[in-house]
Amino acid sequence: MQKLKYLTILLLLNALLVSAGGVWASPGAVSPDLGSAASFVGLAHETFTNTGAGVYVGDVGVSPGTEVTGFPPGSVRNGAIHIADGVAAQALSDATTAYTALTGQACNVHLTGKDLGGMTLTPGVYCFDTSAQLTGDLVLDALDNPNAVWVFKIGSTLTTGSTSSVAMINGGQAVKVFWQVGSSATLGTYTRFSGNILALESVTLTNGASLVGRAFGLTGAVTMDTTDAPAPIANTPMCWLDYLPLITQ
Numbered sequence: 001m002q003k004l005k006y007l008t009i010l011l012l013l014n015a016l017l018v019s020a021g022g023v024w025a026s027p028g029a030v031s032p033d034l035g036s037a038a039s040f041v042g043l044a045h046e047t048f049t050n051t052g053a054g055v056y057v058g059d060v061g062v063s064p065g066t067e068v069t070g071f072p073p074g075s076v077r078n079g080a081i082h083i084a085d086g087v088a089a090q091a092l093s094d095a096t097t098a099y100t101a102l103t104g105q106a107c108n109v110h111l112t113g114k115d116l117g118g119m120t121l122t123p124g125v126y127c128f129d130t131s132a133q134l135t136g137d138l139v140l141d142a143l144d145n146p147n148a149v150w151v152f153k154i155g156s157t158l159t160t161g162s163t164s165s166v167a168m169i170n171g172g173q174a175v176k177v178f179w180q181v182g183s184s185a186t187l188g189t190y191t192r193f194s195g196n197i198l199a200l201e202s203v204t205l206t207n208g209a210s211l212v213g214r215a216f217g218l219t220g221a222v223t224m225d226t227t228d229a230p231a232p233i234a235n236t237p238m239c240w241l242d243y244l245p246l247i248t249q
Contacts, residue, residue: 025212039091040058055077055233060080061091183201189202
């Protein structure tokens with residue numbers, strides 16, 4: 001009887017959150033071990049292309065491909081560019097292992113056919129059987145838990161509309177958000193995105209988009225148009241005071 005009462009309360013809370021634009025999920029998400037890939041902000045299998053004067057805070061690399069272009073005008077801070085070397089090869093292997101670990105996590109909430117824009121999501125594992133789309137603003141609420149983790153398992157593509165955003169509140173950390181993408185991810189113009197994108201194929205940031213997290217194209221390319229990007233592409237959260245010296249150098 002007590003268990004039934006508890007379950008009834010949880011279902012009512014979930015209904016209230018959904019009606020208010022939020023979704024409650026059991027906190028079953030687990031951060032995968034990124035290994036040596038954790039030091040990278042961008043890593044590709046075939047080519048890594050930068051367009052614009054973007055600042056990358058962390059390592060950038062490609063393996064087994066040998067093409068990294070756009071530096072300058074792009075620049076790397078607190079990291080290095082690795083081209084078909086042992087560091088990049090190990091990082092790609094570790095990122096692929098992390099991708100596989102994400103695919104094995106059980107879903108808490110299925111969101112197939114729904115736009116992430118306008119949602120507020122608590123920690124958990126969210127799944128899309130096919131493509132996922134973000135048009136507008138997505139809020140990730142950590143519920144005052146600094147160890148909160150979000151996993152998004154996407155069967156095919158991830159796309160965001162222009163000026164879309166992923167915002168963290170109540171102690172949420174962008175580095176604890178994982179986007180496992182079955183094909184390719186494309187961030188629309190001036191998107192403000194948070195989290196680690198592990199795409200089986202490629203990752204593309206279009207003009208003015210910014211990222212706090214990591215972009216891994218495990219079998220394809222990473223292409224970043226950092227023209228007009230308002231802030232560095234960073235593998236760890238930074239405050240605007242951290243950005244200013246990098247932008248003015």
